[in-house]
Amino acid sequence: MMGAKLRLLAWFVSLATLLSACAPAVRLDEAATERPVQTSSAPPAARDDIPAPHRTQSPTPAPRPKAFALNLYQEGDFVPQYTFEWCVAASIQIMHNLIDDKGAGMWADRVQQGELWEMARARSSNSFNGANPLGWAKVLNEVGMGSYAVVSIADYEEALQTAARAIADTDRPVGLVMWRGRHVWVMSGFASLGDPDQFPEFSVTGIRVQDPLYPYGDERWGPSPAPNTLLTPKQLATQFVVREPRRWSSDLPAGYMLVLPLAKA
Template identity: 75%
Template sequence: MPQPFALNLYQEGDFVPQYTFDWCVAASIQMAHNLIDDTGGGTWSASAHQGELWEMARARSSNSYNGANPRGWAQVLTEVGMGPYSVVSVPGYQDALRTAARAISETGRPVGLVMWSGRHAWVMSGFEAVGDPAVFPEFTVTGVRVLDPLYPHGSERWGPSPVPNSLLTPEQLATQFVIREPRRWSTDLPAGYLLVLPTQG
């Protein structure tokens, strides 16, 4: 019988806010580093460093918005030593949550969530489920741990930013984690829920 299962990479101090309204991807890269480095000795949080990461991600992103897109996000994570990461599009919501949770369970690294139809970046740092993903392939995700670099500002259109390390129900997450609109950036990926996914190296 599947039992309740929980995994959370978050430790106090891992959250980093985005220092400008453009730098959500760079802040998410800093948070990913902090979540992976559990020594506590190498926290990435400096504003100047966040700006450098944003420029790196933007340089590796090809889109008409001159911002950092998910492919640039994945490439910088990989280049700065947290990879490999890749961008995947999952057509079904429950499948997307399972894919993200399974990746965290298998790699011990966080997942990037492409929010707001492709306009914003969050980090998924853990989850709760019925069933251990390593044992039950059809486990059910019941909660998602998230870090929104825009906290505490939120969005008038999309809603408030959850407090760092919040456990959201799938229904709560679904109000802001929606299918990405293909026109947001040039890509050959099909429409779906977009994840910046850690893969086995």
């Protein structure tokens, strides 16, 4: 009997131990108040204080100058000088023909050339009693081809740029004072690296010329180029040189002399 009681007591002890091992580690009141951790797959909200990533843009490359050309000359515009003194008058006729695009008629008459020379000579003053660049410019203005002005530029490349830019701006030719002031040509166009309207520092690579003395030329200065010849700057420089100051009275400094068309205001 005593052994049966001991076995029953041992069974109750084992049962109590088993129940305590299966009980939760937290109290029921604590479990009731504990909140589960929430998780979400949504991205975090943007913050205003975080700067946006900086994007760099490659600079647009500057345009490169390309070959450019402008020529006012058309077949028949050239007129020869009818005497060895009438180069200014013949150049006035050539310039008229280059400018006239309305079919008003070519200027090529010998009598007219003599009259134009007398006009230019009357508006000039120098010790040689001929027609000089000042008289040339005045006649161009009076007969309706102006405005023209005589300019002297010390630097050769700058003189070519100035002449080319004037042609591009006005669609009118430029007068070139040649042989230190003893002769004149007409510049009717040019070739360049870069359009003068787009590239202020364009370079002149060719000059279109009309020498009214063609085909005679000069023993000292060389042959006359054929009408509408494209000369390189080096070729032109053999005859287009700095004006000799004593050739005729003028307040202009020594330099490369141009009878330059001016843009109309």
